[in-house]
Amino acid sequence: xxxxxxxxxxxxxxxxxxxxxxxxxLIKDKIPTGKERPYTAVAHDxxxxxxxxxxxxxxxxxxxxxxxxxxxxxxDGETGVIAYNxxxxxxxxxxxxAVGQELALPVFVANDANVAALGESFAGAGAAxxxxxxxxxxTGVGGGIVLDGRLFEGKRSAGSEIxxxxxxxxxxxxxxxxxxxxxAYASATALIRxxxxxxxxxxxxxxxxxxxxxEAVNGITAxxxxxxxxxxxxxxxxxxxxxxxxxxxxxxxxFRPDAIILGGxxxxxxxxxxxxxxxxxxxxxxxxxxxxxxxIVRAVLGNDAGLVGAAHYADLRSR
Amino acid sequence: xxxxxxxxxxxxxxxxxxxxxxxxxLIKDKIPTGKERPYTAVAHDxxxxxxxxxxxxxxxxxxxxxxxxxxxxxxDGETGVIAYNxxxxxxxxxxxxAVGQELALPVFVANDANVAALGESFAGAGAAxxxxxxxxxxTGVGGGIVLDGRLFEGKRSAGSEIxxxxxxxxxxxxxxxxxxxxxAYASATALIRxxxxxxxxxxxxxxxxxxxxxEAVNGITAxxxxxxxxxxxxxxxxxxxxxxxxxxxxxxxxFRPDAIILGGxxxxxxxxxxxxxxxxxxxxxxxxxxxxxxxIVRAVLGNDAGLVGAAHYADLRSR
Numbered sequence: 308x309x310x311x312x313x314x315x316x317x318x319x320x321x322x323x324x325x326x327x328x329x330x331x332x333l334i335k336d337k338i339p340t341g342k343e344r345p346y347t348a349v350a351h352d353x354x355x356x357x358x359x360x361x362x363x364x365x366x367x368x369x370x371x372x373x374x375x376x377x378x379x380x381x382x383d384g385e386t387g388v389i390a391y392n393x394x395x396x397x398x399x400x401x402x403x404x405a406v407g408q409e410l411a412l413p414v415f416v417a418n419d420a421n422v423a424a425l426g427e428s429f430a431g432a433g434a435a436x437x438x439x440x441x442x443x444x445x446t447g448v449g450g451g452i453v454l455d456g457r458l459f460e461g462k463r464s465a466g467s468e469i470x471x472x473x474x475x476x477x478x479x480x481x482x483x484x485x486x487x488x489x490x491a492y493a494s495a496t497a498l499i500r501x502x503x504x505x506x507x508x509x510x511x512x513x514x515x516x517x518x519x520x521x522e523a524v525n526g527i528t529a530x531x532x533x534x535x536x537x538x539x540x541x542x543x544x545x546x547x548x549x550x551x552x553x554x555x556x557x558x559x560x561x562f563r564p565d566a567i568i569l570g571g572x573x574x575x576x577x578x579x580x581x582x583x584x585x586x587x588x589x590x591x592x593x594x595x596x597x598x599x600x601x602x603i604v605r606a607v608l609g610n611d612a613g614l615v616g617a618a619h620y621a622d623l624r625s626r
Numbered sequence: 627x628x629x630x631x632x633x634x635x636x637x638x639x640x641x642x643x644x645x646x647x648x649x650x651x652l653i654k655d656k657i658p659t660g661k662e663r664p665y666t667a668v669a670h671d672x673x674x675x676x677x678x679x680x681x682x683x684x685x686x687x688x689x690x691x692x693x694x695x696x697x698x699x700x701x702d703g704e705t706g707v708i709a710y711n712x713x714x715x716x717x718x719x720x721x722x723x724a725v726g727q728e729l730a731l732p733v734f735v736a737n738d739a740n741v742a743a744l745g746e747s748f749a750g751a752g753a754a755x756x757x758x759x760x761x762x763x764x765t766g767v768g769g770g771i772v773l774d775g776r777l778f779e780g781k782r783s784a785g786s787e788i789x790x791x792x793x794x795x796x797x798x799x800x801x802x803x804x805x806x807x808x809x810a811y812a813s814a815t816a817l818i819r820x821x822x823x824x825x826x827x828x829x830x831x832x833x834x835x836x837x838x839x840x841e842a843v844n845g846i847t848a849x850x851x852x853x854x855x856x857x858x859x860x861x862x863x864x865x866x867x868x869x870x871x872x873x874x875x876x877x878x879x880x881f882r883p884d885a886i887i888l889g890g891x892x893x894x895x896x897x898x899x900x901x902x903x904x905x906x907x908x909x910x911x912x913x914x915x916x917x918x919x920x921x922i923v924r925a926v927l928g929n930d931a932g933l934v935g936a937a938h939y940a941d942l943r944s945r
Contacts, residue, residue: 381913390917438781452880459773461882462757463918468879471912475795475806476872483912485875487794553795556804560787561771561880563780593790593802594700598709599782 310366312357312374313426313618315419315610316402318342318394321349323356324614325364325371328622330430334364335614342395347405354409373412375621376402377419377613384464384624387416415624417458419613421467424451425458426616427568431608436565440558441606442469444551445571447482448490452562458620470494474553489557492550495526495572498543502529505543513537526572530579548583555584556591559601570606577605629685631676631693632745632937634738634929635721637661637713640668642675643933644683644690647941649749651933653683661714666724673728692731694940695721696738696932703783703943706735734943736777738932740786743770744777745935746887750927755884759877760925761788762890763870766801767809769889771881776942789813793872808876811869814845814891817862821848824862832856845891849898867902874903875910878920889925896924 308327315322317340324335338356340349357374361367376382380392387403389395407414417425424441433439433453442450448470452459460466470490471483478487479497491497502524506514514532518524529547532540555567573580585603589596608615627646634641636659643654657675659668672695680690695701699711706722708714726733736744743760752758752772761769767789771778779785789809790802797806798816810816821843825833833851837843848866851859874886892899904922908915927934 381917391914454773454778461880461918462884462920463882465913465918466878466880466882468912471879472791472876473872473910474792476793476869485910485912487872550795553792557791559785560790561780561785563782563785563787565781591792591804593787593804594784595710598700599780599784601781 308370309372309622310361310370311372311618311621312360313422313614313616313621314353314357314374314376315613315617316340316376316378316395318379321353321356322614323353323360324611324618325357325360325366326615326618330426330615330619332611332614333366334360335611336360340395346397346400346402350402350405351409353406357410371412373621373625374406374410374414375422375617375619375624376406376414376416377422377617378402378416379419381465382416382418384415384417384460387414389416390463413621413625415621417460417617417620418451418464418467420449421451421458421460422616422620423570423612424453424568424616425620426612426614427570427606427608428453428456429619430615431612432568432604432606433566436602438562438564439566439568440469440562440564441568441570442555442558443571444493444569444573445495447496448494449571454562457623469554469558472554472557474550474557489554493547493554498526498529498547498573499524501547502543505539509539512539514540530576545583548580548587552584552587552591555603556588559588560593563599564601566602566604568604568606570612574605581605627689628691628941629680629689630691630937630940631679632741632933632935632940633672633676633693633695634932634936635659635695635697635714637698640672640675641933642672642679643930643937644676644679644685645934645937649745649934649938651930652685653679654930654933655679659714665716665719665721669721669724670728672725676729690731692940692944693725693729693733694741694936694938694943695725695733695735696741696936697721697735698738700784701735701737703734703736703779706733708735709782732940732944734940736779736936736939737770737783737786739768740770740777740779741935741939742889742931743772743887743935744939745931745933746889746925746927747772747775748938749934750931751887751923751925752885755921757881757883758885758887759788759881759883760887760889761874761877763812763888763892764814764890766815767813773881777939788873788877791873791876793869793876808873812866812873817845817848817866817892818843820866821862824858828858831858833859849895864902867899867906871903871906871910874922875907878907879912882918883920885921885923887923887925889931893924900924
């Protein structure tokens with residue numbers, strides 16, 4: 308049995324887990340990132356954390372096959388260089404090489420949403436499928452694409468930006484500068500924006516009982532309103548699911564994967580979200596849906612997806 | 627040297643070419659499909675055509691490695707069964723097996739637009755690149771996706787329907803039943819529709835000199851009007867390129883391929899189309915375009931793309 312370290316490099320914390328070849332996390336922990344320091348100091352801490360966890364888990368260093376790092380922003384999978392990381396303020400940082408030298412092991416770097424997709428695919432909601440796409444419905448819309456068990460990243464790992472597929476050209480402005488992106492309609496941020504603007508037009512809505520101020524509106528407000536029988540809230544949820552379905556149907560038409568996996572905050576709604584979404588998507592997919600049906604399911608690994616995925620990425624890449 | 631037969635199965639003609647391993651067509655010919663006959667008769671004719679072409683080209687049967695068939699509709703690459711072919715009125719026809727038995731060779735079947743993409747990628751406009759996407763701007767918007775030199779087809783070969791990626795949810799009705807598909811904005815049919823409706827609103831447009839009747843409008847009318855300095859025609863072309871750019875940018879954000887290859891009737895405009903398209907796409911792509919630039923080029927193989935691609939598909943699949 309070989310073991311692999313999975314590292315999630317965040318702006319606040321560095322999380323690390325030691326996983327076996329099957330994607331089971333033996334042990335995990337986190338330390339502050341200390342992002343204001345030189346990257347070499349951050350790399351040193353990462354390596355120390357990996358070693359400490361191995362010791363605590365009783366994994367001999369020679370059984371550790373490789374380490375994987377999931378980083379926000381663009382990380383070139385071939386070179387291990389983080390081209391750009393907004394959270395850390397990093398540009399062209401060869402973090403893979405730096406950690407690799409400390410650990411005397413191969414270290415591979417990829418985008419954090421991409422490795423989360425690989426984690427869900429390998430040991431989570433997609434474990435029964437060879438091809439799946441993770442869509443995370445959070446502050447933005449992230450995700451990753453797993454084809455035949457391998458992460459698809461595109462040229463210099465710059466692909467897989469599914470949140471920035473336009474579904475309504477010229478529509479709502481997106482943080483990326485374009486208008487009408489999937490993210491601008493399907494993120495939690497977008498749902499909150501819709502909920503707020505609808506509440507302002509509907510002072511009679513029961514959503515005001517759930518969220519007495521406009522500032523307190525969150526991604527659950529409209530779902531909660533719907534559960535109380537509020538028609539206005541129901542319309543907000545339906546419009547959100549309609550737009551989510553457009554993006555999901557696009558990805559099915561392009562990839563026809565075995566599964567679409569929904570993660571992120573909004574996916575916590577479970578079947579309240581998934582059941583109407585499945586019905587809507589069926590009507591939008593090209594040709595005969597049942598000829599090659601795509602399952603639409605909820606992510607199950609939560610925050611561990613990134614650790615499991617980074618470890619498995621290291622496993623695949625080091626073979 | 628091995629040789630491969632590439633077959634293009636159309637509603638009117640069966641075309642066939644014998645290609646070498648490098649994708650050079652030694653000889654090609656076509657025969658009527660006779661689609662009203664049982665599929666076994668069509669399969670027999672296909673096999674006869676392959677044998678006849680081999681004899682004429684002096685290729686010994688034992689040097690023929692395999693045959694590939696490009697078919698419209700959905701063709702399952704794993705089983706060689708054409709699930710559905712509208713042009714032929716075929717359902718669940720095991721054409722691969724039928725032709726394979728006649729030829730005593732492995733025969734592989736794929737979608738015709740997909741194998742054309744593989745042909746352009748292997749021996750055409752994409753020959754210098756490992757990953758490319760062909761977009762054909764014809765009656766519809768077809769195409770195919772080649773990743774690391776291999777055709778991407780999705781589950782049961784039902785993916786790669788890039789024309790049915792919505793770019794304007796709720797927009798123009800598409801033949802597929804959905805609204806706002808890329809095809810409904812970027813096909814030649816869509817350009818003709820735009821040109822006509824604009825001409826009807828602008829009786830002063832020079833486009834009326836090019837096409838004196840609304841029925842005579844074709845995919846070149848607006849481009850010709852623009853070349854004569856007509857502002858109305860220029861607006862039609864610009865709006866068309868803007869929408870084409872949205873779909874192209876989506877595909878770049880998702881795949882970040884080495885190249886996007888434009889084929890089909892409208893691509894004959896060459897740089898008149900490509901130059902403004904490249905500028906527009908740059909502004910829409912997520913992140914830094916130059917970090918991993920995608921070339922936007924014109925297809926070069928024309929109708930041979932399908933034959934070359936089907937032959938190369940057979941080569942790849944029979945290895």
